[in-house]
Amino acid sequence: MLHRYLRNVVTLNLDRARCTGCGTCVEVCPHGVLGLEASNGRKAEIRDRDACMECGACAKNCPSQAVSVRSGVGCAWAIVRGRLKGQEPSCGCGEPSSGNGSACCG
């Protein structure tokens, strides 16, 4: 059965003018959010925005910086931890002093 998370929250953005249609973003997306247009210059297109988990793989691997997203961990514990420490949300995995309370590093 398909997992679906909240609607209309994702920060994913695609600048069609910059896209060269190389298809790397389509390849790295773990949720099939992006695809290549069948015609129309064969550029990338966002097919399932709400399935995006903001991992940032597409933006990071776009050679022409056409894709942008505010990436981060979708983890409640990390967000609480970030607030308490006044930092960006981070699960603290791999840090010596981490009192990690979730299974995100498994």
Place this chain on the structure above:
Amino acid sequence: MDKGVAAGGAGCSGLGSCSCGSDTALLVDAFDASRVPGWVSGTVRTPVGVAPLVKTTLSRSDVIGSWKARWGIGRMSYRVTPGLYGVGAPDEDSPVLVSANYKMSFDRLRRALAGIDAWILVLDTKGINVWCAAGKGTFGTREIVERLARFRISDVVRHRMLILPQLGAPGVEAHEVKKQAGFRVVYGPVRADDLPVFIAAHGKATPAMRTVRFDLIDRLVLTPMELVAAIKPALILLACLFLVKLIGSPRDPFLTLLIGALRGFLPFLGAVVMGSIAAPALLPYVPVRAFAWKGWLLGLFWAVFFVFFASFPMRWEVGLFYLLVLPPISGYLAMNFTGASTYTSLSGVVREMKTALPALIVSAGLGMVSLIGGLITRAFLG
């Protein structure tokens, strides 16, 4: 050193003690020579040094180690020494696969490579799995470029291609690796088990191989860590219940008090099970989207069952207390499972928490007020 690791034809006395010539240098970060891991079967010689050969079968200690890590035992030190390893009989034309140094990730990879000749380049991800390490950047461009240079991989193989797990992509700029190190990055399948098919198809992955799943079994293996996280507050609560019993009837024997405390703990245990096990297990079937909501609903089921069926009749303030306090406990625990899930976005979790956290706290607070209010009223009215 006594496990046959010196038998690789390297002309070297064994792992960990190779300070001989450069072509016999060990291609992994310092091994503890007295404790060569059981999954090393020998060595393989390359033009620039000697790499350990690894087995493609998992031993009982590998399986037990995985199980312990799932329960959080020794989890943060469940690591593999970073470096270059060989599988099968790798040569200068064998593919180079990049991995994290979390032992469970590494085990999955070598098990999938049975019958394949390949190199495994293990990065130093501080013992974190590929996906989380990529999010943190430790499975990243810089680490790859540095490792390629340090172990002179361009002299080990003739081709210029690296196979990375697809879930490493959030940390790696493929085009930068190409620019800085001259290696072309090919993203392999999400799951190591698909690697043989991927390699046989000359680096072509099907859409199914590229998609992350989160099946029942994937979710269930993560629940022990959720339970472990709930143990400490649970013990504190149990101690508090014991104290309450002790103050209420100080002359009772210890065992009676303990049974009383455990009985008082039962409704909370149910709430924890709902939030930490039932919510992950039933994740796609609970017809609301926010995790806190899913857990809250399941917790409400339990609270209603407990109040109206399992222990009816009970005082109204106690019943109200359970109905207001138990669902938020399940909701909070389920909300924490967002970190273990494979599909929640940062923006989504922030949005969810903005509403859920105050609601859960207010509900639990009202529950406390109801309990204390009821007790006080009863004390004054007799």
